[in-house]
Amino acid sequence: MHDMSTHAVPHGAPTSFIRKHVFSIDHKVIGKQYYALALVAALVGMFLSWLMRIHLGWGSFAIPGLHLLSKNGAPGDVMTPEYYLQLMTMHGTIMVFFVLTTAPFAAFGNFFLPIQTGAEDMPFPHFNMMSFWVTFTAFLPIVASFFVSDGPTLGGWTQYAPLSAIGSAGGPGEGWGVILWATSICLFCIGQLLGSLNFITTTLDMRCKGMSLMRLPLTAWAWFITSVMGLTAFAVLMPACILLILDHVAGTSFFVASNLVINDQMLAHSGGSTLLWQHLFWFFGHPEVYIAIVPGMGIVSHILITNMRRPMLSHRVLIYSMGALAALSYMVYGHHMFVSGMNPVSSLAFSFPTLVITIPSTIVVLIWLGSLYGSKLRINSASLFSLGFISMFISGGVSGFFLAQPSIDIMLHATYFVVGHFHLVMGVAAMFGIFAGTYFWFPKMTGRMMNETLGKVHFVMSFIGAYCIFMPFHYLGIAGNVRRYQAFTDDYLIPLIPVHKFITIAALFTGLAQLIFLYNLIHSRFWGKMAPNDNPWEGTSLEWSTATPPPHNNFGDKMPVVYHDPYQYSVEGASADYVMQTSPEQLKNANEEK
Amino acid sequence: MATTIHKPPTIDRERLPSQGSGNGGWRNLAPASGDLRRVKDSSPPPASTGIWVGLAAITMSFAAFTSAMIVRQGTAPLVHITLPPVLYLNTLLIIASSVTLELSRRQIAAFMGGVHDRDHSAIPSRWLYVTLFLGLLFVAGQTFAWIQLKSQGFGLATNISYSFFYVLTVAHALHVFGGLGGLIRVIGKVHHSVLRRSTLDATSRYWHFMGALWVYLLLLLWIKL
Numbered sequence: 001m002h003d004m005s006t007h008a009v010p011h012g013a014p015t016s017f018i019r020k021h022v023f024s025i026d027h028k029v030i031g032k033q034y035y036a037l038a039l040v041a042a043l044v045g046m047f048l049s050w051l052m053r054i055h056l057g058w059g060s061f062a063i064p065g066l067h068l069l070s071k072n073g074a075p076g077d078v079m080t081p082e083y084y085l086q087l088m089t090m091h092g093t094i095m096v097f098f099v100l101t102t103a104p105f106a107a108f109g110n111f112f113l114p115i116q117t118g119a120e121d122m123p124f125p126h127f128n129m130m131s132f133w134v135t136f137t138a139f140l141p142i143v144a145s146f147f148v149s150d151g152p153t154l155g156g157w158t159q160y161a162p163l164s165a166i167g168s169a170g171g172p173g174e175g176w177g178v179i180l181w182a183t184s185i186c187l188f189c190i191g192q193l194l195g196s197l198n199f200i201t202t203t204l205d206m207r208c209k210g211m212s213l214m215r216l217p218l219t220a221w222a223w224f225i226t227s228v229m230g231l232t233a234f235a236v237l238m239p240a241c242i243l244l245i246l247d248h249v250a251g252t253s254f255f256v257a258s259n260l261v262i263n264d265q266m267l268a269h270s271g272g273s274t275l276l277w278q279h280l281f282w283f284f285g286h287p288e289v290y291i292a293i294v295p296g297m298g299i300v301s302h303i304l305i306t307n308m309r310r311p312m313l314s315h316r317v318l319i320y321s322m323g324a325l326a327a328l329s330y331m332v333y334g335h336h337m338f339v340s341g342m343n344p345v346s347s348l349a350f351s352f353p354t355l356v357i358t359i360p361s362t363i364v365v366l367i368w369l370g371s372l373y374g375s376k377l378r379i380n381s382a383s384l385f386s387l388g389f390i391s392m393f394i395s396g397g398v399s400g401f402f403l404a405q406p407s408i409d410i411m412l413h414a415t416y417f418v419v420g421h422f423h424l425v426m427g428v429a430a431m432f433g434i435f436a437g438t439y440f441w442f443p444k445m446t447g448r449m450m451n452e453t454l455g456k457v458h459f460v461m462s463f464i465g466a467y468c469i470f471m472p473f474h475y476l477g478i479a480g481n482v483r484r485y486q487a488f489t490d491d492y493l494i495p496l497i498p499v500h501k502f503i504t505i506a507a508l509f510t511g512l513a514q515l516i517f518l519y520n521l522i523h524s525r526f527w528g529k530m531a532p533n534d535n536p537w538e539g540t541s542l543e544w545s546t547a548t549p550p551p552h553n554n555f556g557d558k559m560p561v562v563y564h565d566p567y568q569y570s571v572e573g574a575s576a577d578y579v580m581q582t583s584p585e586q587l588k589n590a591n592e593e594k
Numbered sequence: 595m596a597t598t599i600h601k602p603p604t605i606d607r608e609r610l611p612s613q614g615s616g617n618g619g620w621r622n623l624a625p626a627s628g629d630l631r632r633v634k635d636s637s638p639p640p641a642s643t644g645i646w647v648g649l650a651a652i653t654m655s656f657a658a659f660t661s662a663m664i665v666r667q668g669t670a671p672l673v674h675i676t677l678p679p680v681l682y683l684n685t686l687l688i689i690a691s692s693v694t695l696e697l698s699r700r701q702i703a704a705f706m707g708g709v710h711d712r713d714h715s716a717i718p719s720r721w722l723y724v725t726l727f728l729g730l731l732f733v734a735g736q737t738f739a740w741i742q743l744k745s746q747g748f749g750l751a752t753n754i755s756y757s758f759f760y761v762l763t764v765a766h767a768l769h770v771f772g773g774l775g776g777l778i779r780v781i782g783k784v785h786h787s788v789l790r791r792s793t794l795d796a797t798s799r800y801w802h803f804m805g806a807l808w809v810y811l812l813l814l815l816w817i818k819l
Contacts, residue, residue, distance in 0.1 A: 123640030197648060204643050254757060
């Protein structure tokens, strides 16, 4: 009989070390692998920022051993101007792609999205495994670029053409450095596309019985929205990187215009467009900002609700606002190009949606603040970092109002004001989201608790340190301090050097706090106090219904059935302070939005 | 509103995650509050949603290539080039392959539906082979076009128009290879009696999309270059 509907059994638990811990198709292992990759990348990125900050504060200071990293880039252990730019590029690339995208979206999303939706696994587990290993492979060319003859690329994480497309004529690292960079990002895009495919189908098709879309926790919604952005944004960056590689290796001229003269030599390229790269890059680049921050929004909402013991003012409006942010993020990318020579009418067209996007952002913030107002928040490391996230998001977001207007942006565009803006709103806020998620979900991921005292010290030092670093950036920008300069020799910049020294000290101080976190993470993983039970924070969503750590198929012998909206806290007439989503208890006054 | 209580179901060991382990699927929405009995027992296989998601990503990539052409054209007019005539024949081949695949899909669907379930000798894979053959011919035809242009001295770096021509046609051909791989997989599954309807449907959707994408690309190249 030609049986067309043969069923196999679900993939069983792996037994070998390789299948269990290395080439695993279990979403939870893949999530942990992503987290480990992000952790390594964050340490590298932070180390690079220390090197840069020391150089900016004390330009002639010899950093012991720096020549070992690059003989040409740091002769006598003092970095050259070009090497400063190369380190800056690597810092930006590693942090944006391999930390801010990887940790809150790929790491936590992989571990918790299937559990929160009530699924046994992602629908395409082999694609999921490929997603991680392709992303890991993408990290290798970035690391390798430190060791090629003239070092990594110096063009910034945005890799503006024509500099990025003209080869070694553009300076150290603009040959092989750019090829390795573009290869890395191309691979990264493939990894994230495979991941997004799984995230979207998990959310749409794998939900357990009773789990309607509106019963998904805010984290699941945030990952879903992010995966839709990832699918569309990375699918555009990848072709752009392919064209960039072709400009290097095949002699094409997609991004190089005719008659370009570098060092008195006319380049062979002809017929390309210098603005083309910026259009393609920023069509990805602006949604990327939201790819980094929206998962954090979901994570801190989820954590705050659990610690406030009441739902947000509006579950639906929060979801719609995150969706609106995602949709609008594609319409605003031109605000990165106000000074690139675009038609001024285009600037106006991009300025308007940029101002409009502040509306959903403001709604999200007001919901957070309104919900927090009057609540008896449980203070712990996770809730503190969640509050820190909101603080950073507001502080960084407010400067966005200024930059959204072309007339002001023209003056501030290439200054430290922009650096301060995006570091607060995208970098530090997203990092705080990662920390909050780590402290909150650590017991579920490992079965052990993190040290709360160290966690609170970590928060206080990070919070103060981050403001000491990035608030002065705004002042520097308003004072006209141009970004990407490796030394400040102009008359108007020399008085600003003490500010840079202060920032460097703050950066070293804040970095120290991250080492406390690293110690806490590793120590708690192996020797931390055991989690008291499966639900130490008294949460209601599905990850707290299952064992700690969750079994291979997430829920053991019985699939969950969901009866309630995700955040049933302090429900009048309920038998307890909280009612799990899986609890069949009937609630007369459930927290449900009609 | 209070919800109706039902006993939690046990895991269906006969169902793979890839076949939809959950029951709250896209077309099977449970009410936010109310009676769970309105929910059917199985959700659609994620392969069906997954293929649309994959096609959306491919669409975005080719939209990026298209917008690159348009932005580049805004800088200066593109150089006119003459497309190799074999491309028109290739177009007919890929359209024909879509037709044969659809014939095959319907035949197999009918077979799976039980209409021909007693006719064991009629393994309905003939049109699948024809589709595979036409697909291979298409790729061969595209390769012929590239060789022909190259022999005339028109390479990838000759000018920006040829650069776009090669990038778009090669990118499409690489995706067609993915479709050919899918067809070979389906044929293999037919012969090993493990073909699922969702796999066949997903493969045929992908293949039809490749055909439509090629027609779009040909029109784009014809109009712009």
